[in-house]
Amino acid sequence: MRTVVGTLFLWLLIFSCKNEEIKVNYLQKEEVQLVQPRIMASSMVIDSFVTIKADRNIDGAEIFYSDDGSEPTRNSTQFIEKIKIKEPKELKFKAFHNNFKASETASIKLYKKGYSASDIKWFTNVHEKYKGVGSFTLINGKKASLEYNNPEWMGFDTIAKAIVKFHKKTHIKSIDIGYLNDPASWIFPPTEIEIIIKNVTVQHFNFRIEPLVEMTNRAMLTFNMPINQEVIALTITLKNVQEIPDWHDGKGNRAWLFMDEWIFN
Numbered sequence: 001m002r003t004v005v006g007t008l009f010l011w012l013l014i015f016s017c018k019n020e021e022i023k024v025n026y027l028q029k030e031e032v033q034l035v036q037p038r039i040m041a042s043s044m045v046i047d048s049f050v051t052i053k054a055d056r057n058i059d060g061a062e063i064f065y066s067d068d069g070s071e072p073t074r075n076s077t078q079f080i081e082k083i084k085i086k087e088p089k090e091l092k093f094k095a096f097h098n099n100f101k102a103s104e105t106a107s108i109k110l111y112k113k114g115y116s117a118s119d120i121k122w123f124t125n126v127h128e129k130y131k132g133v134g135s136f137t138l139i140n141g142k143k144a145s146l147e148y149n150n151p152e153w154m155g156f157d158t159i160a161k162a163i164v165k166f167h168k169k170t171h172i173k174s175i176d177i178g179y180l181n182d183p184a185s186w187i188f189p190p191t192e193i194e195i196i197i198k199n200v201t202v203q204h205f206n207f208r209i210e211p212l213v214e215m216t217n218r219a220m221l222t223f224n225m226p227i228n229q230e231v232i233a234l235t236i237t238l239k240n241v242q243e244i245p246d247w248h249d250g251k252g253n254r255a256w257l258f259m260d261e262w263i264f265n
Contacts (some may be wrong), residue, residue, distance in 0.1 A: 008025040034095045034103035037063050037079075045261070046144035047113045049086045054079050054093055061097045071105060088112040109220070111176065113141055114263040119165040130155025130258070137260075139164065144260035146218055148180060148187060155187075156257045161237040164262070174226045174265045177238070180258035182218040183248060188255035195227060196235040203229065214247060220260070236262070 031168035038055040054063050063079040064072045072094040079093065088111050095103040117139045126132065132154040133140070154160075175195070180187050189212065196206040208224050241255035 001153055010170070031101065033101040034058060034061060036103050036106045037095045039091075039093055039106050041108055041110070043141075044108070045111050045141050045263070046086065046088060047141075050085045050110055051082055051084055052091070052108070053082045056095060057138070058095075058097065058100075060099070061095045061254045063093055063095050065091055065093045067091050071194050085110055104223075109222075111143070111178075111222075111261075111263055112265070113168075114174065114176070114265045115166065115170050117164045117262075117264065118167045121165075123161040123163070124156065124159055126160075127155045127157055133230050138162075138262045140261075142261065143178060144180075144220070146180075146220060148182060148185060148258055150260075152260050153180065153258045154260070156238075156240060156259075157254055159237065159239050160257060163233055163235045165233045166231065169230050169232045169265070171228075171230050171259040172234075172264050173199050174224050175236075176238070176263040176265065177183050177223045177225070177236075178259060178261040178263070179221055179223065180218070180260070181212075181216060182220050183212055183215055184218070184260075186244065186250050186256050187258050188212060188244070188250075188254070189221065190238040190257055191241055192221075192239045193223065193225060194235075194239075195225065196237075197227070197229055197231050198233065199230065211241070211245070213245075 008014055035057045037057065040053045040136040056063055064074060064076040065079050066072045066076045067089050072092050074096055090107060090109040092105050092107045094105050120136060120139055122135055130153060133151050137152060137154050142152050144150040177193060179189055189209050191209060193207045197203045205225065205227055209223060238257060240257035244250040244253050244255050
């Protein structure tokens with residue numbers, strides 16, 4: 001009986017396979033996209049110069065780059081081994097191959113090193129899990145990476161406030177505040193930045209940042225604040241999003257605020 005049942009099952013299986021249309025899709029090489037080139041910079045803050053290297057990821061691929069904001073093409077400058085950059089700018093890189101689709105664009109933004117602050121004192125507490133490399137993290141001349149667990153990020157779940165001091169009176173044209181935008185991880189831009197400068201008189205500078213209205217990709221951003229003042233000390237306060245908006249899964253909760261460098265130009 002078992003032999004008869006087994007034979008019948010095998011016959012039905014063979015009959016089913018013969019009558020079922022089997023489709024196999026094969027990807028053509030031209031449909032396979034190259035991986036983004038991996039860009040490595042000796043630093044993202046330029047003192048004298050920065051060296052940039054790139055990994056092609058696959059033999060036969062060529063990398064082209066632009067430094068004028070345009071998308072790289074095969075007519076752009078070809079990346080050979082390494083390049084030295086002396087001025088702040090954003091560079092975009094793209095990998096090309098005769099047999100594969102061009103990669104997505106990889107970009108890197110470089111900043112000019114500003115005036116060095118001598119001291120920083122915090123009035124609010126950084127979160128224990130994201131305390132950077134210490135209280136001087138935001139004035140140590142180093143930028144972080146896109147990953148929020150990079151040690152150069154300082155993370156706050158509340159308002160961030162500190163006083164920054166210089167060795168001597170210094171003319172500051174503007175301040176660059178570097179922050180992370182990663183709403184998928186509940187990390188939002190600051191809502192407002194306040195700067196207080198005490199010289200002969202007390203001067204207040206307030207800057208508001210446009211709130212997010214939809215989900216956006218993770219990005220390292222910078223907010224530039226012109227002040228054009230002689231300073232020996234200034235107080236900087238950044239306000240985080242107190243209630244995540246309704247379009248986000250975390251609506252109603254406080255957002256994170258992540259910063260990686262304050263550059264004094």
